[in-house]
Amino acid sequence: MKKLIKTIAICCVGVPSLVYGQSDKNITEQTPxxxxxxxxxxxxNEGPTEExxxxxxxxxxxxxxxxxxxxxxxxxxxGTLDGRNYYGSMEDERFKKRFPHxxxxxxxxxKKMNTQLGIWGGPDGFGTTDSSISSRKNMIVSLCKDYEFGLFKFDAVCGVLRKDKQDLFADMMKECQTYSPExxxxxxxxxxxxxxxxxATTFLIDGAETYIDVHMANSSTASHHRVETMKQTPPENLTRLAEDHGVCISSCIDYWEDDLVLQAFNRNLILAPQIYGNPWLMKDEEFPKLAQLFNLHQKYREIMVNxxxxPESYGEGVVSRGNSSTRLITLKNLSWEKKIVEIDIKDLGLEDNGxxxxxxxxxxxxxxxxxxxYQDKIQIEVLPxxxxxxxxxxxxxxxxILTGIDYFKHPSASQDSVIIDLLGFQGEEMKIEVRGDLAKYDRAVLENKSISKLLKNRQLKVKFEGEPFVYDYHRKIGEMQKVDVPEDVVSLYEATQFEVDNNSLEARSLKRSGDTKFPAVQAARDAFFEQKQFLNRET
Structure with a gap:
């Protein structure tokens, strides 16, 4: 059950946002x-289009x-250049038709947002002649030289690398790295x-795709569909030069954020946060959370390499990341009961600096x-x-920051105002306090009503409408009873299959999330659902 939301807006004169640069070092275990x-x-496998x-x-x-x-x-x-069992070229009519520019x-x-491109393909494609070798090598190198590509994913689905072409591949990658050092x-x-x-930077852990309920489904009962992928743990030696195939945001989207927290902050491999699929199918209110996790990871990624x-008492694969003054700890609970984890501060890797x-x-x-x-222990409740x-x-x-309440502070590029969602269950009443520099803010609003006095006294009482819960919202409500199999079981099964939603998982995700008010989100949705391949498979 989700908590109710009340939203505070605190406004001020604009402040420039941070601009992040990139390192020019070669990739190592210490590369963020x-x-x-x-x-x-x-x-x-048909591949994308320019549009x-x-x-x-x-x-x-x-x-x-x-x-x-x-x-x-x-x-x-x-399918962009190479595909399943074939090698393509930027001179092919197929590519030119799909990417006219x-x-x-x-x-x-x-380039407008300082994003590098990357591409999937095969490691070979050199052909058997000097001309074909030169063409393939020049094309791949040009992706780095002319377009600053930052990633190649070489997959055996396209084809293997012939042994007599392994040196050619190595020389090609060496030249690519002169233009794209990382x-x-x-x-x-x-x-x-x-x-x-x-x-090669990485290997693929377990070789498992994480397309929820297609390539990865729960192996036990749970309250949502992502428990199987949440079972993943970091490599035994905590290597970061590996890949876990990232977080699929396309099907069964609920609880994507738990999946992403573990991928980005627990495993924290060289590609993190790593997502794929159709993130534009999320709800409008989920996009700030996606940005918050990306921004938080970028803030701490320099120190999270350590x-x-x-200890096992914290749970399987629990990791503390950071430096001597700041650590980030990811916990998880894959059971039906709430779990209390006791954290001994001395375990975390912090320095006792008084x-x-x-x-x-x-x-x-x-x-x-x-x-x-530093000598204390703290208990953390982890929900089922x-x-x-x-x-x-x-x-x-x-x-x-706020104290005395659960909240969500919306990320913002402009930083000229702060939007904070106050979170609570119906009937709850709380006294909150605002901490931090409020001097640059001149007004505060809660549910369209001015609360600018908050900027002076820093305290506010909040009450959420409704009657308080009598029982915990997460509780066992009864025992399942075994019954005799009815005579018309086949008819019941067929009727169930007729009634159940068998539309594509992406169409169901769209139905789950509803309409969007953001043009960029709508355009990405339209681009996906209006593909000829999708329409042909739907009919």
Missing amino acids: SKSEYFSWINHT QTVANLKFFQWLHDTYGMNLDIYAFDA GFDLVYSEA LVVLNHRIDLGEKGKQY AKFL QNVSFRSYHPTQRELGDYD FRACLIEASTVKNEEL
Whole structure:
């Protein structure tokens, strides 16, 4: 059950937003993660088109302009150049028909928000002649030289790398890296040879796709569809030069945020946060949460390269990431009962510098959890089938925060106002306090009513309408009883199958999320549902 929401808007004169740069170092275990979207399921092996790609890029541009969210890499998947069991070329009529401006237009769109392009393909394609070898090599190198590509995903679905071409592949990657020093090279099940594998950044963990209820479904009962993918844990040696196929946002979208918290902050591989599919199918009110997680990860990604496993008492695969003054801890609970996890501050990797350790939650809600001594222990409640993201820090938080209530502070690119959702159950009454620098703000509004006195006394009483719950909203409501199989069981089964929604999972996601008020979201939705491939499969 979701909490009720009351929204505060606190306004001020505009402040410039941060601009993030990129390192020019080669990729190592200490290289901060790169955020990525890749287009698999937004199209299939037929490949994308220029028009559809531009619509998708404008969606991410909207997230950037509205919420300050930065996307490091936008990667084309299968069918753009290469496809299943074939190698393509930018000179092919097929490519020219789908991308009439080559990569020029999509490159310029991505460049506007400092996003690099990437592409799926095969490792070979050199043919058997000097001319074909030169053509393939020149084309791949040109993607980095002319279009600043930041990622290649080489997949055995396209084809293997012939042993006598392994040195050619290695030389080609070496030249690509002269133009894209932080080039990410994903290896999906290919023998690249001793020389070639030196240029591969990652391997694919378990080889599992995470398309919910298509390639990955729950193996046990749960309250939502993403529990199986939430079972994933970091590699045993905490290597980050690996890939987990990211978070699919296309089918069974509910609880995508728990999935993403674990992918980005627990496993925190070289590509994180990593999403694919159709994120424009989310609800309008979910886009700020997506941006918040991306922004939070970017804020801390420099220090999250350092990690340690916590004792088994915290749960399977629980990791603390950060430096000696700030740690981020991800917890999860994949059971039907609420779980209390006791955190011993000495376990986290913080330095005992005599300062209090401040704890705050970022997910499933934002909440200030209090200040503690280094010798203390703190108990954290983790809800059933949810993830929990906690920060522990000895650094003073200069941001605007609330105490005494669960809340969600909307990310913003402009920073000329702050929008905060107050979260509570019906009938709850709370006294909240605002902390942080309020000098630059001149007014505050709650549900269209002025509460500017909040800027002076910093305190506010909030009551949520309705009668308080008598019982916990999460409780067992009865035992299932075994009954005899009725005589008309076949008819009941057929009637059930006739009634159940068998539309595509994406169409069901659209129905779940409802209409959007944002033109960029609508354009990306239209680009997906108006594809000829989709329409042909629907009829």
